[in-house]
Amino acid sequence: MHKVWAVAAREYKAAVQTKAFIVSIVMMPVLWGISIGVQVLISKAEDQTTKKYAVVDRTAGGQFGAILDAAVKRHNEVEILDPQTGERTGPAFEIIHVPPSAGDRDAILRQRLELSQRQQRGDFVGFLEIGPNVFEMRVRPRIGDKLDERYEVRYQSDKVGDRGFDRWAQRAVNEVIQQRRFVDKGVSQELVREIQQPVWVRTKGLTKLNPVTGAIEDASDESRVLNMALPAILIALMFVMVLLGAMPAMQGVVEEKQQRIAEVLLGSVTPFQLMLGKLIGVVGVSLTVSGFYLGGGYAVAARYGLTEALTLPLILWFVVFLVLAVFMYGSLLMAVGAAAGDMKETQTLQMPIMIVMTMPMLLLGAVIRDPAGAIAVVGSFIPFSTPMLMMARIAAPPGVAWWQPALGVLLVLATSLACVWAAGRVFRVGLLLQGKGVRLGDLARWVVRG
Amino acid sequence: MPAAVEIESVTKAFGPQTAVADLSLAVPEDSIYGFIGPNGSGKTTTLRMIMRILHPDGGTIRVLGEETWSSVNDRVGYLPEERGLYKQMSVREILRYYAALKGLRDSRAAIDAWLERLDLTAHATKKVSALSKGMSQKVQFIATVVARPSLVLLDEPFSGLDPVNNEVLREAILDLRKAGTTVIFSTHDMGVAEKMCDFIFMIYHGRKVLDGTLESIQDAYGSDTVRVRLEGDGDGLEGLPGVTKVTDFGRLQELRLDAGADPQRVLSALMERGRVRHFELTRPSLQDIFVRIARPGLEGEPEA
Numbered sequence: 001m002h003k004v005w006a007v008a009a010r011e012y013k014a015a016v017q018t019k020a021f022i023v024s025i026v027m028m029p030v031l032w033g034i035s036i037g038v039q040v041l042i043s044k045a046e047d048q049t050t051k052k053y054a055v056v057d058r059t060a061g062g063q064f065g066a067i068l069d070a071a072v073k074r075h076n077e078v079e080i081l082d083p084q085t086g087e088r089t090g091p092a093f094e095i096i097h098v099p100p101s102a103g104d105r106d107a108i109l110r111q112r113l114e115l116s117q118r119q120q121r122g123d124f125v126g127f128l129e130i131g132p133n134v135f136e137m138r139v140r141p142r143i144g145d146k147l148d149e150r151y152e153v154r155y156q157s158d159k160v161g162d163r164g165f166d167r168w169a170q171r172a173v174n175e176v177i178q179q180r181r182f183v184d185k186g187v188s189q190e191l192v193r194e195i196q197q198p199v200w201v202r203t204k205g206l207t208k209l210n211p212v213t214g215a216i217e218d219a220s221d222e223s224r225v226l227n228m229a230l231p232a233i234l235i236a237l238m239f240v241m242v243l244l245g246a247m248p249a250m251q252g253v254v255e256e257k258q259q260r261i262a263e264v265l266l267g268s269v270t271p272f273q274l275m276l277g278k279l280i281g282v283v284g285v286s287l288t289v290s291g292f293y294l295g296g297g298y299a300v301a302a303r304y305g306l307t308e309a310l311t312l313p314l315i316l317w318f319v320v321f322l323v324l325a326v327f328m329y330g331s332l333l334m335a336v337g338a339a340a341g342d343m344k345e346t347q348t349l350q351m352p353i354m355i356v357m358t359m360p361m362l363l364l365g366a367v368i369r370d371p372a373g374a375i376a377v378v379g380s381f382i383p384f385s386t387p388m389l390m391m392a393r394i395a396a397p398p399g400v401a402w403w404q405p406a407l408g409v410l411l412v413l414a415t416s417l418a419c420v421w422a423a424g425r426v427f428r429v430g431l432l433l434q435g436k437g438v439r440l441g442d443l444a445r446w447v448v449r450g
Numbered sequence: 451m452p453a454a455v456e457i458e459s460v461t462k463a464f465g466p467q468t469a470v471a472d473l474s475l476a477v478p479e480d481s482i483y484g485f486i487g488p489n490g491s492g493k494t495t496t497l498r499m500i501m502r503i504l505h506p507d508g509g510t511i512r513v514l515g516e517e518t519w520s521s522v523n524d525r526v527g528y529l530p531e532e533r534g535l536y537k538q539m540s541v542r543e544i545l546r547y548y549a550a551l552k553g554l555r556d557s558r559a560a561i562d563a564w565l566e567r568l569d570l571t572a573h574a575t576k577k578v579s580a581l582s583k584g585m586s587q588k589v590q591f592i593a594t595v596v597a598r599p600s601l602v603l604l605d606e607p608f609s610g611l612d613p614v615n616n617e618v619l620r621e622a623i624l625d626l627r628k629a630g631t632t633v634i635f636s637t638h639d640m641g642v643a644e645k646m647c648d649f650i651f652m653i654y655h656g657r658k659v660l661d662g663t664l665e666s667i668q669d670a671y672g673s674d675t676v677r678v679r680l681e682g683d684g685d686g687l688e689g690l691p692g693v694t695k696v697t698d699f700g701r702l703q704e705l706r707l708d709a710g711a712d713p714q715r716v717l718s719a720l721m722e723r724g725r726v727r728h729f730e731l732t733r734p735s736l737q738d739i740f741v742r743i744a745r746p747g748l749e750g751e752p753e754a
Contacts, residue, residue, distance in 0.1 A: 002550070003553070006547065014536070014538065260532035263530040432503065
């Protein structure tokens with residue numbers, strides 16, 4: 001064990017003494033900050049723009065023209081302004097009225113083509129087409145009924161990312177249509193406006209009892225944001241920590257192989273001791289960086305009074321799962337390093353591992369929406385995603401029963417041991433192999449035959 | 451004398467290629483054992499198997515009396531052919547690390563003594579990347595012996611060293627033997643092998659072809675070599691009766707005699723061709739034996 005610790009100590013020192021390590025500790029939060037800042041700036045800049053949309057009104061006499069203009073005016077002058085600060089929170093709209101074509105199918109198609117081409121040229125962001133019969137009341141069509149465009153409003157655009165206008169148009173057009181229908185039935189327009197006045201739905205976290213003062217504390221706006229953000233932050237942190245520790249270790253193995261240091265080492269330690277020592281070193285590196293980030297995160301949380309979310313059990317679970325994840329993924333990546341002849345070759349060989357590693361990120365949305373749902377539960381018990389997804393589930397309210405992460409730890413522990421064992425075998429064969437391209441099949445064979 | 455290394459019927463193949471075939475060898479304690487053989491003949495594979503870096507496909511290897519490796523690992527030092535040092539570590543750091551990997555916890559005094567001995571004290575705090583090739587080779591040597599091993603395996607220890615460092619290293623190896631360490635080293639320098647080794651082992655195409663003391667090996671070949679120097683340029687030695695091969699070293703010519711050829715007759719034939727300044731009947735050099743084995747086609751002799 002003394003030798004294992006000697007390897008671990010060297011790996012740890014070699015990693016933390018590099019400039020890259022210091023840069024990553026300092027730079028990563030800075031880069032994250034910058035990227036968030038840039039996104040905020042871009043969306044702010046977009047808020048200041050005016051977007052043009054074409055409208056083809058096929059109702060008799062173009063009954064929407066004036067009404068839509070009024071709605072757009074209200075949108076631009078009232079709706080997009082923050083009621084407290086008066087700041088604009090979204091882009092303004094501008095309507096280009098396009099006279100409708102003749103009502104036959106061919107003419108309509110030709111006009112749509114012409115408008116589509118104009119949109120592609122950049123004349124406007126999209127175009128809205130209001131069917132001629134939208135004011136008519138009819139029974140809600142049943143499933144399977146043939147759609148009738150004359151009773152519908154359609155919005156066409158290839159700007160898939162632009163989501164503001166179609167939603168706004170749906171609301172604005174429907175308000176107008178409903179008003180018309182009420183008025184047609186003899187209800188006064190003022191009364192309809194009053195009836196249609198929307199009520200705000202405000203989304204919050206949970207109200208809590210303060211254990212110290214005994215007072216009931218209403219949910220803050222921030223707590224809900226935190227409920228969403230904390231699982232995501234912890235998953236991302238774990239992902240980055242594993243990579244930050246394991247990637248340099250993998251490069252280190254490649255270097256040891258290229259510089260023929262591996263043979264010297266193998267003259268003194270077994271491949272398993274070497275691998276174990278390196279993994280412990282990587283765990284040390286990951287925990288060191290995590291310490292910095294969690295400490296920094298705690299300081300930020302304390303500043304906003306959100307420290308209650310970062311509980312001691314949460315941090316302990318994070319450490320446990322981080323250690324296991326480093327062992328699991330680190331051993332596989334090191335096996336890749338031992339098998340590859342150079343850094344370029346590692347790119348191909350590490351692909352499957354990276355895909356498995358990013359899986360939990362893809363499931364993150366589902367897990368946060370429903371931490372007790374089937375996807376989340378099953379995902380958090382697949383050993384390769386357990387560390388990240390179980391962490392997310394622990395962090396998302398209401399949390400999970402203690403036995404779940406405990407079972408998860410057992411599963412990951414078993415998998416990690418299997419990975420370290422398999423990787424150790426690849427390690428021994430791969431380290432001495434020079435100048436031969438290695439494929440994934442070779443790795444599997446080495447694991448089986450040793 | 452008890453054996454430091456006992457190899458019995460060891461075989462190792464890499465895929466279809468046999469690297470070592472049915473090899474048996476006993477290296478006595480406190481001796482210097484030289485491994486010779488052409489490139490790719492199986493020297494390094496044998497050394498790696500003794501070090502348990504490679505596992506033999508068949509046969510047994512006993513090192514320092516033990517078959518299990520974990521009990522003797524720390525008592526064996528290994529200098530691989532390709533030198534491996536972390537470029538970013540300082541000389542002292544890397545020596546402490548390698549000593550720790552051999553189970554030596556307090557290595558400071560031993561490291562200082564070796565640095566002094568090999569004239570590296572001034573470079574102790576330098577990074578490995580700042581060292582010359584010869585210096586890093588000496589550092590690697592210290593790393594091999596710093597933990598006071600009972601057995602050291604040196605794969606080509608002298609390659610790439612200048613004459614001064616060569617001398618320093620040779621003395622260090624001889625001192626190790628005096629202190630009771632068994633030394634196995636491989637070399638391509640037959641002169642070094644002749645001068646330093648108590649025993650010589652030659653492997654060719656994975657098989658043992660020579661094994662014993664220099665004298666016993668040379669005896670097996672008999673006194674079939676004549677070294678001569680004639681006045682003049684020494685041309686025109688071909689066609690002498692009973693001479694199968696002439697090797698011209700410039701100032702000296704080496705003649706290999708037929709089995710049964712009479713040296714006296716060669717001498718008289720030589721005297722007819724010119725003034726003989728030097729005539730010496732001798733045993734073949736290790737270099738000559740090596741070449742006879744490794745180039746059988748050119749030598750007109752069967753493969754040993």
